Amino acid sequence: MRSRVQRHLASIVPDLFEDRSPAVAFLASAGSIEPGEERPVLPPEFNWRDYTVMLLHVAAEIEHSLMVQYLFAAYSMGGPQVPRELRDDVREWQEVVLGVAKEEMGHLVTVQNLLTALGGPINLDREDYPWGSDFYPFPFTLRPFSLDSLATYVVAESPGSWSGPEADEIKKRAAETASQYVNRVGQLYERIDRILENRDFLPDEAFHADTLPYQASWDEWGRGYTRGQRGREAGNLPNVKSPELLVFGVFSRDSARKALREIGEQGEALGNQGTTGDQGAAEETSHFNRFLGIYRALKALSPQQQALVARPVAENPVTVKRLNESEIVGYAAAEVTTSPITDPVTALWGHLFNLRYRMLLADISHAFLLAGPVDNGGVLTGRGALVHRAFAEMYNLRALAGRLVERPLEAKAPDGLRAGPPFEMPYSLELPHHDHDRWLLQRDLVQASRLLTAQLADTDPDGPADPYLVALREADQRALDQIGHVLERKGCTS
Known part of the structure; x- marks a missing residue:
């Protein structure tokens, strides 16, 4: 848990903290934090x-x-x-x-x-x-x-x-x-x-x-x-x-x-x-x-x-090998228990999974900023299009995960552990302040997907004829057309 959140939880679970902060210790001594006490305590700040x-x-x-x-x-x-x-x-x-x-x-x-x-x-x-x-x-x-x-x-x-x-x-x-x-x-x-x-x-x-x-x-x-x-x-x-x-x-x-x-x-x-x-x-x-x-x-x-109920999938797969904190000067030694995906084709599938995961989260977050119904006279509204695309991304994640649990984790061990979906978080979940900029972000993400699917078509031996990649590229093109219409209505296409 991020330390900026963790420090505020001492009043909820004080037993998890060896040394309570002075303010929380004061509350405890005043009888506000006692075993079995039902009344919540308001932390400082x-x-x-x-x-x-x-x-x-x-x-x-x-x-x-x-x-x-x-x-x-x-x-x-x-x-x-x-x-x-x-x-x-x-x-x-x-x-x-x-x-x-x-x-x-x-x-x-x-x-x-x-x-x-x-x-x-x-x-x-x-x-x-x-x-x-x-x-x-x-x-x-x-x-x-x-x-x-x-x-x-x-x-x-x-x-x-x-x-x-x-x-x-x-x-x-x-x-x-x-x-x-x-x-x-x-x-x-x-x-x-x-x-x-x-x-x-x-x-x-x-x-x-x-x-x-x-x-x-x-x-x-x-x-x-x-x-x-x-x-x-x-x-x-x-x-x-x-x-x-x-x-x-x-x-x-x-x-x-x-x-x-x-x-x-x-x-x-x-x-x-x-x-x-x-x-x-x-x-x-x-x-x-x-x-x-x-x-x-x-x-x-x-x-x-x-032992045979599940595939031999690696724990905590990641698309990029990270330095162990003990290898970084100035950081305390800590074991990082991840499984880097070193097979180059599998890594591209992992990146595509991460991107569609980000698109799902962006669709949900964007929908909460728009009011109104999902359709207007049978035509999808902007909110409706986002909800519809969120469901499509859920299906995409399942399809991509199905590929990843069958693909090798390491290029040098094609018959070894399978990769599995990495579920890595994007660098940010923040959406732009202006609505037309949020739709530009939506376009950015779809364009990034088309770049990745093109790489997979060129790199994966089965890529050019892969029915899923073909369908995904067609769906992305329809999404780009839809987003383009939204941006035209807002007078912004750049």
Whole structure:
């Protein structure tokens, strides 16, 4: 976690800090930070609205990080090495994990709505790996699907009252995998809810109903999913329910608290915790219960079978080899646990993945700056075009990840580890101040994609006839034409 955020969290999780700052120590000595104390403490340098915005920024980064880690694990699953008798099970598990990742996207968008309603800036950022995670569930690491990585997901999504021999065993495995105690996501939302419920902290006028036209709505982002209930047959699999995307508009204190409660219940299944070991008796709705069910099924397999469930994908793939901090004069020694992609063709696919990931984040962020419906008389508005393109990028990421989990990590070891999607963050997520400049940025990104796809067509032996690259270049050309029309209407084409 960035130190500029970390320093403000001592009042939330003081046990994580050996030496409290003088101001926080004073608050603790005054009785404001005591074991079991329910009243939130306002740290120095904040008022309550600004502090709530900061906590929501942390929540957004957690949702973003979990979504990406779940996607990476899901993309690693399957492959020709999976025994025939396990293929149906693995396919179902993969759809469950992908479904949870999609629901995390809904959580991420709803947190942006909360920020917008409070008048705060939205936040789609997260840190690149490797990095620490004081208030985060566990250090951000892209790991292939395994019993170890699954244990960290179970604990991160678990209710606070989860206990018993199985809980102890999974928590121990998760701590060993993450090299630290794994925190619950629900802790943060519980803290935010205690602030939201107190009118002395946030008066009613702090919630701006007039921001609703700028917020994401379920009608825009819930396409293809069942509203209010989870559908059947996700991916034509009769034993897997389709995800339920939760996207809530926020216009008041009650709507803000409802949004947080719904997110928390989808993650933890409060009051439905599966502690008895009878998973069949519990309705399979929460992330916790879904992950726990897969964990139990995977654990029942032999170690040899478990090792064949996912492809041999590298942890933390990166497109550029970074210097170890111990090799840089003036920096403390630190081990950087990344896996550089050294195969030149694979690296180009990795760069294309990173670029489309950036385009997805830019589309979402840009859409929050435009008000109104997604279409006008059947014609897409600028906001509608951005939402439409965001969904297209989600499909692009899955297609590109499918290539990367099959391609070699290293040129010198073509039969060794597979690369996997790098999910590297762009240099900036900031959008230009003027709207026409934001559309120029959109054009820049599409043009960069066309340059990369042209390089792949020239470099990858299968590139010129690759149907995906051909389709992507055609889609990019349509996007350029669309952006060109927008810029013409704004009187700016340079």
